[in-house]
Amino acid sequence: MNDESTPLDPRLVRRLRISGILVGLGLTVEAVTLFWAHPTAFLAFLCIGGAMVGAGILVYLASLVPA
Amino acid sequence: MPYLEETVLAVVVVAIGLIATVVLRPAVLGTRAGKVLAFLALAVMPIVATGMGLSAHMETSKRTEFCLSCHVMEPYGRSLRVDDPSALPAAHYQNRRIDRDHACFTCHTTYTMFGDVKAKMTGLKHVYVYYLGEVPKKIELYEPYKNRECLHCHDGARSFEENEMHAEIRADLDSNATSCLECHDVAHEVESETKP
Numbered sequence: 001m002n003d004e005s006t007p008l009d010p011r012l013v014r015r016l017r018i019s020g021i022l023v024g025l026g027l028t029v030e031a032v033t034l035f036w037a038h039p040t041a042f043l044a045f046l047c048i049g050g051a052m053v054g055a056g057i058l059v060y061l062a063s064l065v066p067a
Numbered sequence: 068m069p070y071l072e073e074t075v076l077a078v079v080v081v082a083i084g085l086i087a088t089v090v091l092r093p094a095v096l097g098t099r100a101g102k103v104l105a106f107l108a109l110a111v112m113p114i115v116a117t118g119m120g121l122s123a124h125m126e127t128s129k130r131t132e133f134c135l136s137c138h139v140m141e142p143y144g145r146s147l148r149v150d151d152p153s154a155l156p157a158a159h160y161q162n163r164r165i166d167r168d169h170a171c172f173t174c175h176t177t178y179t180m181f182g183d184v185k186a187k188m189t190g191l192k193h194v195y196v197y198y199l200g201e202v203p204k205k206i207e208l209y210e211p212y213k214n215r216e217c218l219h220c221h222d223g224a225r226s227f228e229e230n231e232m233h234a235e236i237r238a239d240l241d242s243n244a245t246s247c248l249e250c251h252d253v254a255h256e257v258e259s260e261t262k263p
Binding site: 007008012013016017019020021023024026027028030031033034035037038039041042043045046049050053056057060061 | 072075076079080082083086087089090093094096097105108109110113114116117120121123124127128130132133136137194197
């Protein structure tokens with residue numbers, strides 16, 4: 001395995017940061033809703049947490065394309 | 068799966084830790100190991116956590132606490148605790164014939180999210196009506212109550228099988244031609260349990 005460090009495109013780093021923030025916040029929302037037994041928690045999990053995680057993953061995948 | 072919520076929480080904590088590493092130290096992405104780490108943190112683990120979380124929420128929605136968390140269901144919750152031995156929900160709940168933590172789901176197994184696609188759409192409609200629509204004054208089942216909901220526990224039970232009346236109409240009970248509720252007719256008497 002080649003573990004030599006290669007220089008990073010600043011745009012790639014910026015997209016990965018955006019992706020990381022979205023996924024991190026989404027996962028936090030998902031984790032919080034798990035301990036609340038109410039339909040609102042289910043909606044928040046799906047519509048807020050799931051949407052943020054999904055968007056974050058898409059940003060991450062999009063960042064790989066130009067690279 | 069036992070401890071599902073705790074497992075999801077552990078996956079989320081590990082994922083956030085890895086994400087923090089990627090976000091705060093982007094230099095790690097310059098190596099192949101760093102790229103694998105980013106892939107795990109930003110794609111694999113979030114998908115796993117979300118899938119497991121969805122499963123956990125589905126399990127939570129079987130709980131009595133979940134069903135009764137909507138205020139329109141409060142009278143139905145009270146019907147589990149009424150002092151009337153002839154009332155089916157109360158007799159089952161108070162005599163521990165059903166798991167108290169899954170009291171609603173045990174007798175309404177095809178309700179909302181746990182039936183077919185139509186049932187799932189109905190579940191979403193309930194959420195819409197609860198938040199944005201107008202809840203009907205009298206809540207009714209969409210279709211007649213099926214004997215299957217009773218027989219999945221009572222079928223094969225000695226007290227059920229040895230009852231002469233049950234034996235006489237057994238075929239009709241199996242085919243839903245005769246409803247269990249025709250004789251056992253005190254279910255959720257919500258009107259009498261609603262406080263003025």
